[in-house]
Amino acid sequence: MQPFVFHNPTEIVFGAGMVDKVGTYAAKQGGKALLVYGRSSVKTTGVYDRVTASLAAAGLSWVDHGGVKSNPVLSHVREGVALAKQEQIDVIVAVGGGSVLDESKAIAAGALYDHDVWDFFVQTKVEKALPLVTVLTLAATGSEMNSGGVVTNEETAQKFNIGSPYLFPKTSILDPELTYTVPADYTAYSAVDAISHIIEGYFTSQDRATPLQDRFVEGLVRTIMESTEQILAQPDHADARATMMWAATWALNGLSTAGIGLYQFPNHMIEHSLSALYDIAHGAGLSIVIPGWMNYAAEKNPAKFAQFGRRVFYCTLEDDVACARFAADALKAWFGTIGSPVTLGEGQIPEEEISAIAENATMLANKWGLKAYTAEVIADILNRCR
Amino acid sequence: MQPFVFHNPTEIVFGAGMVDKVGTYAAKQGGKALLVYGRSSVKTTGVYDRVTASLAAAGLSWVDHGGVKSNPVLSHVREGVALAKQEQIDVIVAVGGGSVLDESKAIAAGALYDHDVWDFFVQTKVEKALPLVTVLTLAATGSEMNSGGVVTNEETAQKFNIGSPYLFPKTSILDPELTYTVPADYTAYSAVDAISHIIEGYFTSQDRATPLQDRFVEGLVRTIMESTEQILAQPDHADARATMMWAATWALNGLSTAGIGLYQFPNHMIEHSLSALYDIAHGAGLSIVIPGWMNYAAEKNPAKFAQFGRRVFYCTLEDDVACARFAADALKAWFGTIGSPVTLGEGQIPEEEISAIAENATMLANKWGLKAYTAEVIADILNRCR
16 A cells, blocks of 8 residues: 545535535535536426525525536636626535536636636646535536546647645535436446546556455445446436445545555546547546457556456456456446447547547646557557447 | 435545654644553554654644553543643644544543533533544554544443544544554454444444445455454564555444444444453454354344355355355354454353343443343343353
């Protein structure tokens, strides 16, 4: 194990019906809220009405900032920052999935900053931020219990991240009933996303002597798989929706990577280019990239991939290389059974553009210090995703 | 899953050599510390000198409050409270195992209270407390990342707990090197203690649809077993000591029980009488009680015990009842291999006093609302511990 600091101060309020308590928790942070949400679903599902009723009952006033896109964009973040400043907002209340939460974190930082919020994505350290209270409507990204977010700068086609201890939500309301209406495709993409968060560190960590972290990741993956299958069979399966929501939260809140030392996000690095260049859901992009990357990376470190195959997919092959391949194939097959695309073709991504995608991905490879991932290597991986 | 609030704000600073940073973290909380520790080991091991050097380097002054007993007593807590008030202490720095940390929590609450600190153990709610920074020297109780503590009132022979969100340590330093000197017997008892914390909820929870919590517990138990075996073979095994330290922390910090609903502590209830009536270490008492209790309880709920047998001990029996018995036997055998007693006789506890022990245990059964545990039932369980 490697030295680390683990500090996750977000308060989680979990359970059916908890959405109606958001006002109580938001009121602890201030009297005037910026209410951030996406396009239409929170209104059609009635969640918007329940949230505003709860805010009103707790004595808060609020200003709407709706229209957050999945893959939130900088221009809309800037509008939110301007609104928060103009309206002298005390607290951000985010209602939605990871995109809404990520944009809200950027707004929370930008609202207390005199320059352009994009600075935080490039180099400037966040020194303060407005408090953030979230109501999660999609179990996937883990943004509800971590301190990071991703925003795309449309002008430069850069999908970059913001991160700071100041950006942990103060309170996140996790009401599994709000996820009953998530359709099958996004349920599947969310499962892929959550799994991707835990396996990046698991497969790429500097330190291999991390048995507790390994068990934790393997248990999360099995649980996410089993609950996703239950949800796809019965979308209002209360226990499965609850389990999936809690699992996705723990998939990216710092626990699975604490003590594993340096690690990388190669799958996210490549997928960011797919979703920056094409209109594809993040989870769908990941289910295309991950099996190809595993096929590539398992050749270099078969032991860990074999352990994954044995513990998660009950592989009984004794040879590590064979078991590592088994693991990659098994995960790809499982992504397929839940309806997520597993090839570039299935994702409507033109194979002839592999070189261009690889070139684009090197920007993030350079930014994240993934030196081994040259354009040639990334193209090699993408060729395994055909 | 059941509704819950999860909020654990303790900052963990983990790694070899981190003890020398305690001054930096304590200084964030104030300039004058009450330094709480046990009897002699922190001085003979040099930990006391390293802690005080770090406090001095960070500009803190401190007052000593040493001599905390294992099973801390109220009279010594009261002395600490008086000293903290008299010296106008800003921050409590606790250096030791669970007993030192538990006493420090009581002092932290009592120091800002105008009446007797025992009130908090009986009925009064803690409304504020001095900040607490801990340096852990024994991986076992989980006190370093939770909000509870246990103290014995010698006058009334009551061993009661204190608990409040104000009692989470601000920062806990987890330096695995400090545990290298823990002898084999206490290493074993600590493993039993940590396992006991997670399996009580696992086996007795109201809600059975908690697959993530189950996986988490099963992974912790496997990991604690494997790292304990490594430590007993090599006491300065860096990775095993680190893993055991981190596992014991997560065994009682709220995660394994979040969402499982009501649960019980029958093994702790029975063990409490053993250690109240006989001179036996808590972990040693637990390793006697747990296999007998499992043998008893498995008859009533074989499915969960069978799952434990299959996932933790790789039992391949198809019949649940048989597999549940296998699990109880396997855990008992494992406790034996690490040198912890597994029968009343091995613990020097007279079998002819089973009725008297059972009668004593009913006091706590009544206090904790374990109505099913009559003296007859407890005697039945103890007869399975012969």
